[in-house]
Structures are given as C-alpha cells and as structure tokens.
Amino acid sequence: MQGLVFDIRRYSVHDGPGIRTTVFLKGCPLRCLWCHNPESWLLQPETTVRKNRIGNDTFETTEVVGKYYTPTELVSIVEKDYLFFDESNGGVTFSGGEPLMQPEFLEQSLALLHKKGIHTAVDTCGLASAERYKAIAPHTNLFLFDLKHMDSATHKRLTGCDNELILSNLRLLNTLGADIIIRYPFIPTANDSKENLNAMVSFLSALKGISEVDVLPYHKIAAHKYQKMGIGNWDNAPSEPTKTEIEQVVSFLKNSGYKVKVGG
Ligand code: SF4
Numbered sequence: 134m135q136g137l138v139f140d141i142r143r144y145s146v147h148d149g150p151g152i153r154t155t156v157f158l159k160g161c162p163l164r165c166l167w168c169h170n171p172e173s174w175l176l177q178p179e180t181t182v183r184k185n186r187i188g189n190d191t192f193e194t195t196e197v198v199g200k201y202y203t204p205t206e207l208v209s210i211v212e213k214d215y216l217f218f219d220e221s222n223g224g225v226t227f228s229g230g231e232p233l234m235q236p237e238f239l240e241q242s243l244a245l246l247h248k249k250g251i252h253t254a255v256d257t258c259g260l261a262s263a264e265r266y267k268a269i270a271p272h273t274n275l276f277l278f279d280l281k282h283m284d285s286a287t288h289k290r291l292t293g294c295d296n297e298l299i300l301s302n303l304r305l306l307n308t309l310g311a312d313i314i315i316r317y318p319f320i321p322t323a324n325d326s327k328e329n330l331n332a333m334v335s336f337l338s339a340l341k342g343i344s345e346v347d348v349l350p351y352h353k354i355a356a357h358k359y360q361k362m363g364i365g366n367w368d369n370a371p372s373e374p375t376k377t378e379i380e381q382v383v384s385f386l387k388n389s390g391y392k393v394k395v396g397g
Contacts, residue, residue: 134239136238137199141157148228151252152217155227156207156225156232158227158234159230160173161174162231166323168356170358183195215249223252226256226277231260233255253274254277255277257280259298260298263301276312278303278306278315281296281313284329289325300350317346318351321374325382347392347393350396
C-alpha cells in the first residue's frame, strides 16, 4: 500500500510542538477560497509548468507534484531527524491537503512512528468520517484541528462544504480524550466578524480540555502556485490582515481564556 505525498518539510516549528518534520499528503475535500496549497487538492500526481526568464529568453520547465511512498519508506525518511525530535520534544506532523483522504496510509504511518516512540500530530480540516478519526486517534498524540467558520452556510460558501460533520468530529475527538489545538485561519472579511469569533468561543467552551487556539493570518505568498497550476483568479483574493487586526483577534481569544499562538 502506498500514499501520495507532495512535500516533506524538515525543521518546521509551526506544525505542533518542538522541531518537526511535516509530511504533506495529496487530496482535499475542501476548496477554501484562501488555500495556500492548491497543489494538494487532487489525489493524483500533477504536472505544473513554470515560466522562466533569462535575459530576453523565456522558457518553460515542468515539475511533477506528488510522489508515492509505502508507510515504511516514508518512516525511514522522516526518522532520520529523530535526534532533533528528541532534543526539542518535536516529532512528525501529517498535513495536506487533508491527510485523512488517505486513511490507511495515514493510519499505518502513524502506527509505525508510534512504535518508534516518535510524537505524531495530524493537521486536519475535520472533514472525514467519524470511523477514520477513531482509527487514527490511538496513534495520534495531537490533532491540529481547523475551525474556518461557525456558520454552516457561510462555511459552505467559503470552502465548498458545510461544517456539520466537522463540528461533530471535533466533539467526537474531544469525547475520546484527544489532545487538540484549534487552528483559526484569519481571513479578513471572510471569518473575522465578532459574531463568528463569539460563536467559535462559545462552541469551544462546551468542550473539555481545549486550551490553545492558534491564529493563522492569511497571506498571499501562494499566488505563484495558482499561476503555475493555471487555476483561479488571484486578483480577487482577500487582503492580508494588518498587525493591529491580528493583535485584536489574539487579544479577544486570550481574554476568552485561551493560550494563543500566531502562526501555529
Ligand atoms: S482544507 Fe486546507 S488544503 Fe484543503 S482547500 Fe482548505 S486550505 Fe486548502
């Protein structure tokens, strides 16, 4: 059995505790308007085209995005950083895309890492069956769980899917006693209304043991990826939040009783 991976990034300090290696799996059920990883969407290898220029000459180069690994192959690559994990209380994070789009590969990779005593985290948009979450929970030390919008109809408009199953999965993981950090992608005008922030805090206050919310401010650094892949119209992208706007959101969440990190 193999999994399709589009990137492996070492020395990450934004995807969970300590120094981590983040494995990005291809395939995502959502299409968030602000997505930074459009190369993750399809669960198949893709060819992207880059336009290069040297002096007056322009030429194109192609690149295949997505490579297959067995769980054993993947683990043999990421465990090379074991010393960094050990020294920093770090580990391996699975992100995407949505890692639960490849449930067997994810579960087996997590189980292998666990056997080796390596801390595991799964960064999830929340949209997969409850059975898939139950299957990986015993091998997952930490869930980084996205809350994009609390209103289901707005969630659907922004991401292509409503949020009912997502909220239900968050409740489920909480009931199972999973360690969870909430990730709030802060997208000006899309999900930063007082109403949405109040609804998020109200929802979280009904859950036990969730103490941290990470704020992920929207930025436009992914524009070149859309050009490379020939999709979308980045001209309509939201504006980036200002420093003051970020501070206001952080302060609101801190005053609501949460530990807050910016950028995860
Ligand atoms: S869930 Fe993440 S990877 Fe999927 S579309 Fe949204 S931002 Fe992109």
